Amino acid sequence: MRKILIWVAVSLLVIIAVVGAGVLWYRSASQPQIDGQLQLSGLASPVDIVRDKNGIPHIYAASPGDAYFALGFVHAQDRLWQLEMHRRIPAGRIAEILGEKAMPTDRFLRTLGVRRNAEQIYARLAPEARAMLQSYAAGINAYRATRKGPLPPEFVLTGTADPEEWQPADSIAWQTMMAWDLGANWTQELLRMRLAQRLSLTQINEFLAPYPGERPLVTADYTNFYRKLAGVTNELDAVAQIAPPSYVDGMGSNNWALAGSRTSSGKPLLANDPHLGLTAPSLWYLAHLSAPGLNVIGATIPGLPVVVLGRNDRIAWGFTNTAPDVQDLYIERVRRDNPRQYQTPQGWSDFKTRTETIKVKGQADVRLEARETRHGPVISGALPVLDKAPLESKEYVIAFAWTALRPDDLTLQAGLYLNKARNWQEFVNAAKDFGAPQQSIAYADVDGNIGLLAPGRVPIRKKENDLKGLVPAPGWDSRYDWDGFIPFSGLPRQYNPASGQVMTANQKIVDDGYPYFITSEWSLPYRAHRINDLLVVKPKHDLDSFAAIQRDDLSPAVNDLLPILLQVKVDDNRSRQAMELLGKWDGHMAADRPEPLIATAWLRELSRQIFADEVGEDLFKEYWEYRNIQQAMLNVLRNKDGQSRWCLKIASPSAARTAQQASAADSQACQALLPVALRTALDELETRYGEDMREWRWGRAHVAVSSHRPFGKVSGLSRLFNIEVPTSGDTFSVNAGRNSPRDEAAPFANHHGAGLRALYDLGDFENSRFMISTGQSGNVFSPLYANLAERWAKAEYLPMPTAREKVEEGRLGSLRLEP
Structure with a gap:
């Protein structure tokens, strides 16, 4: 018996050793080559790819075409599975690798015809734009043809064969899906x-x-x-x-620029932190392209051959979503x-x-x-x-x-010209091709100019359209047809305003005299007001003060409601303890404090108590995170136009409110709900986090979950592929992190935040700073898969110089691509 046990133990050790050796081999063999030389077809001249100490590729090429080729190559090296998903999703080809569960989404995307429309767009692009897309595709395909070692683990786990050739239309199709994310x-x-x-x-x-x-x-x-x-x-x-998810309901992005009259250096500064769903790897990939007539650095998106957000030698730019009704x-x-x-x-x-x-x-x-x-x-x-x-x-x-399903959408072409723009007029000319999604673009240049432009196609609705595009309209009635688009000259624009400041945070960016309708669903202006307050309180700003604004975690929305909450009269010790904590709190959604968690849980439950009986429990849960529900709750609690009647309970979920019930409504009904909602919220928090509320921590509940596609929700794999880190902030703070109240398993988790942060110094571009939410690599076995996550959560930054001698300091590798 003893010999058998020894044999079993030895066998187990051998198996463990073999498996361990296999994992170590796979971990090493699946990493890209970043040193030495490679000979590739498709290049005109040699290209050097220097990866700095953070794994960011700096591409030095003899022509823009070779630079785009090399960008495609490094995207494929580091984000091959992400590229695979970015190719398959718009084409409606996910069921081929994930099976029947993905088939309904494929049906929807095939019905939309995104990939078919992309082919029509490609045929209409300018020759230079088509050449750019061809060079980029050639770079991806060159990696496919020459790579050695195993594919990333997602290919193995899904049984996916080698990826097919990347086509130029695949890039256009993915750009359309970005418009979907920002305009659905x-x-x-x-x-x-x-x-x-x-x-x-x-x-x-x-x-x-x-x-x-x-x-x-x-x-x-x-x-x-x-x-x-x-x-x-x-x-x-x-x-x-x-349908594929979109992030419009909880959108939150910020950009602002100050003229030199308001900065310490005397030159403009620009900040940008776009917010989308957090993914692993990040949607963003940092890169630098240098070639004659092209020296651009910033955030790219695997699948697209341009720097989407960044700067060149002359200008810097940053996006926020305008979110028009398109x-x-x-x-x-x-x-x-x-x-x-x-x-x-x-x-x-x-x-x-x-x-x-x-x-x-x-x-x-x-x-x-x-x-x-x-x-x-x-x-x-x-x-x-x-x-x-x-x-x-x-x-x-x-x-x-x-608007994005039109064969004349030239948005990707606009990106090419934007990367090369040298001044405001060239920037404006580039933006003329911008179709979807409409973005509010902050601008600054080395000559001291700042500006704002919101390019994109926005439909004009006829005066006789009595539905205003808010609900589905009878298609047989011509009153509801679009009547062209807002002319480019009529889109929102500012250039060197007297205030020395431009700023957007998804708020309303036009005044009441603006002649066109863009949307009635602007995001609430909490972040915009807070940014403005922080900008005007300091006479001269620098990059450090800009960084402080980006990490500001005060919740103006909570502070709006807190005085109402604190009026409640409670009769149990636990509620009194919660009220005592909230009474001393300043509204900062700090990760190491219990108060943000108490307040958020209370407001979550209160909104359900107020609205769910009228709206219906199931429907309310689906739209619990609707971006303006905060305003609706504020109107009810302040009894605007008698809206406190929402606090009265109706007889049954399906019953209509009677006139008698409505007339009986008063603020006392809402006051009665407040302690009930607080007790229910505290019950939930106690179940989740223990009895001692002083030990509760917002960061533990508000963990940022960068979710992997498709394994982010797969038991046994999500722990390996997802990236989680505690964060501060909330939906309405400048350092925004939106939770999903309808997610019963993790209602406070942060799924939507600033996946990219960037600060640009127009006085010395080399001082500019960047950060993404995960790491550069999409390979879970790479040390660069999640290495930036904790630094991102703390709102730290990476330097991104373009001068080669600086890039070479502490580099991870230097790879020469030869034709």
């Missing part, structure tokens, strides 16, 4: 359509609160019409569940006796149709008939219409109009 406001039309099943128009306008100081847009009362279309609404809701849903009436036709203002017209074949791993191919109307693709056809569907689901379909 069609879900707000769906939300209003769903709310119309339960609420009056007045209630909808209160729940979807208007921008502070404004009244709701005056529209026709659409509620009765949509109650007749409950089946269509439910079908469209099912489609929304399979998507409309149209209810199209199908001809009863001929379902291949739909109604137009001129009569019946044939749907445009095409057949898509979706390959599904381990299963037979799925055929999809995609239809299109004069407004756009029929997205309600993204899911099979069941035989048992209500009659109106067959009599009506929903078409989708979107």
Whole structure:
């Protein structure tokens, strides 16, 4: 028996040793070559790629084409799986590698036709832009053809073969998906359509609160019409569940620039921190391209051949999302006796149709008939219409109009010209090609100029459009058709304003006299007001003061509500302890404090107590993180226009509020909810974090989760691939970190933040600073996979010089690519 045990033990040790050796080999063999020389076809001249001490590639080439080639090469070296996903997602080809669970999303994206439209865009680009895309694709494909060693682990775990050749249209398609992330406001039309099943128009306008100081847009009362279309609404809701996620509801990005009159150096400074969903690896990849006529450094996106956010030798720029209303849903009436036709203002017209074949791993191919109307693709056809569907689901379909689904969208071309722009006029000329998504771009140059421009296609809606683009419109009525786009000369613009300052934080950027409609759903101006306060309090700024603003974690939204919360009368010791802590708190969402957690949990529960009975528990949870629910709650608690009636409980979730109930509403109803919501919130926090609330920590709950695609939610793999780090801030702080209240498992976790931070010194560009949220590598076994995460959480920065002698100091490697 003893010999058997010894044999078993030795065998286990051998197995462990073999596995360990295999992992060590894989860890090493799957890393890219960063030193030495490689001979590659597709280059015109040698290129040097110097990776600095943080793994950032600095590309020194003899021509821009070779520089774009090398950027494609390093993207493939470090982010091959990310590139694979960026190629497959817009093409609707995820089910090929992930199986049936991904097939519904593939159906949706095939229905949209993003990849098909990208091919049409490519044909319309200027020759220089096509050449750039071809060079970049050649660089990716050169890595594919010459790489040695195993593929990254995602390819192994999903059983994915070697990636296919990258095509120029793949880059354009991914740029369109970035526009999707930043412009998918069609879900707000769906939300209003769903709310119309339960609420009056007045209630909808209160729940979807208007921008502070404004009244709701005056529209026709659409509620009765949509109650007749409950089946269509439910079908469209099912489609929304399979659509790729977007981040508009919780968007938060900041940029600002000061003229030299307000800086210590006498030259402009510019700051930018765009916020998107946090991913592992980061969406952003830092890089530097140097070639004759091109010296640009900053944040790239794998799949795109340009520096999206950064600076060259003359100018710096930074984006925030303008979030215009550039998507409309149209209810199209199908001809009863001929379902291949739909109604137009001129009569019946044939749907445009095409057949898509979706390959599904381990299963037979799925055929999809995609239809299109004069407004756009029929997205309600993204899911099979069941035989048992209500009659109106067959009599009506929903078409989708979107500015990014046009064959003349030249946004990627704008990026090429922006990288080379030398002054304000060249910057403006580059922006003329910018189609989607519309961005508010802060600008500064070495000559001392600052500016702001919001380029992009924004549709003009007719004066007789009594729905204002807020809800799905009858497609057969020409009143609701778009009437062109805001002319480029009419888009928001500032140049050297007298204030010496430009700044955007997704707030309303036009005054009441602006002649065009951009959106009625600007983000609340909390971050904008806070940034402005911090800018004006100091007469002269430098990069350190700009950095302090970027890491500012005060929550003005919480401070707006805190005085109301602190008026509550409580009668239990635990609530008194919480009130005592909050009474001494200044509203900073610090990671090492309990108060931010108490306040956030209380407000989360209070919003549910106020709205869920009218809206419906399930629907409310889906839209719990709607960006203006904070304003709606503030209006209710302040009893604006009698809105405290929302605090009264209705008889049942489906019952309509009566006039008698509404007239009985007063602020006492809300006061009664406050202690109830506090006790419920404290119960939850105690269950999650223990009985001693003084030991609770916001950072433990508000951990930033950079989620991997597709393993971020796969048990057993998420711990390996996700990157988690405690963070401060909240949705409305300058250092924004949005949590998802509807996530019952982790309602306070940070899923949406400043994946990139950048500070630019126009007096000495080499002093500029950058940081991304994970690391440069997408290989989980690389030391550069998560090495920046903790520094990012602390709002620290990396220097990114362009001078080669500085780059060479402490470099990780220098690779020469030879033709």
